[in-house]
Amino acid sequence: MPSSVMPTSSPAGQPSPAAISAVGLRKSYGDKTVLDGIDLRIPAGSVFALLGPNGAGKTTAVKILSTLITADGGQAQVAGHDVATSPDGVRAAIGVTGQFSAVDGLITGEENMLLMADLHHLPKREGRRVAAELLERFDLVDAAGKPAQSYSGGMKRRLDIAMTLVGNPRIIFLDEPTTGLDPRSRHNMWQIIRELVSGGVTVFLTTQYLDEADELADRIAVLNNGKIAAQGTAEELKRLIPGGHVRLRFADPSAYRSAATALREITRDDEALSLQIPSDGSQRELRSILDWLDSAGIEADELTVHTPDLDDVFFALTGSAVPTQPNQPNQPNQPKEAAR
Structure with a gap:
């Protein structure tokens, strides 16, 4: 943002x-x-x-x-x-x-600007000043005298x-x-x-x-x-879509087992020593998880928040394929991942 x-x-x-x-x-x-x-x-x-x-x-x-x-x-x-x-x-x-x-591609960039100034009824001197300032602001000074079609x-x-x-x-x-x-x-x-x-x-x-x-x-x-x-x-829109979760990864197998035993509604990955907890990614839920870990004396080595992205929101709300641009192949909807 x-x-x-x-x-x-x-x-x-x-x-x-x-x-x-x-x-x-x-x-x-x-x-x-x-x-x-x-x-x-x-x-x-x-x-x-x-x-x-x-x-x-x-x-x-x-x-x-x-x-x-x-x-x-x-x-x-x-x-x-x-x-x-x-x-x-x-x-x-x-x-x-x-x-x-x-x-208008047949006239120069500067002439396009001056034409617009005339349409706004700006005095000649004022129109030239405004056109020059905007051409400079938009990094078009070097091209101002060339036909816009180029x-x-x-x-x-x-x-x-x-x-x-x-x-x-x-x-x-x-x-x-x-x-x-x-x-x-x-x-x-x-x-x-x-x-x-x-x-x-x-x-x-x-x-x-x-x-x-x-x-x-x-x-x-x-x-x-x-x-x-x-x-x-x-x-807010991303939170409307289910699938968000917090992922905890542990380096210590005993810490992993303790967390897995104590936490409810989790998805375990015993090989990766990671736990997946459903979450909307809100600050309140993250604070609750961190407070619980602190009170239990358990330290996770990595915490990542997974939230649906706008592709997921668009698909869920419109029921149509996510728009793509030419030469950009459709990508599968995958939640964005933000490390915390």
């Missing part, structure tokens, strides 16, 4: 204002219901990730909240403005980077987001921003997102990469069949 994000509550203990909120949001196309009454509340200065299978309605939700299409029912507010009655107020506060780049995928994505920032939006919608990027470009994009949030920007992220949501998001919602199947922090 990013360490630079703003807190989700004020110093007085009150919840921070919602940058985005929705209640009962609905949308249908013909007889197909895409969104079936979803509720969202996204605190200002945070990263929110919306996950779901292809066709689950992620992009539809983004389009409604960014005023590109209208909902059939429900209410939504973005930056304090109602998306139905005050769309201009919403548009003035947001930036949107879609699945497909808005970059840029790599990662460079085009950086330029796309730089163009989005010309209007200094407080809220940014990133619809699958790293699809098709190589691992280095993806990690560069993650750093850009962290820097945006550290500056107080709210990021609404849709992604097919589950590790991306795990890495970046303060809160995650899983959308399935038009409904929010679950939402919470990554750790």
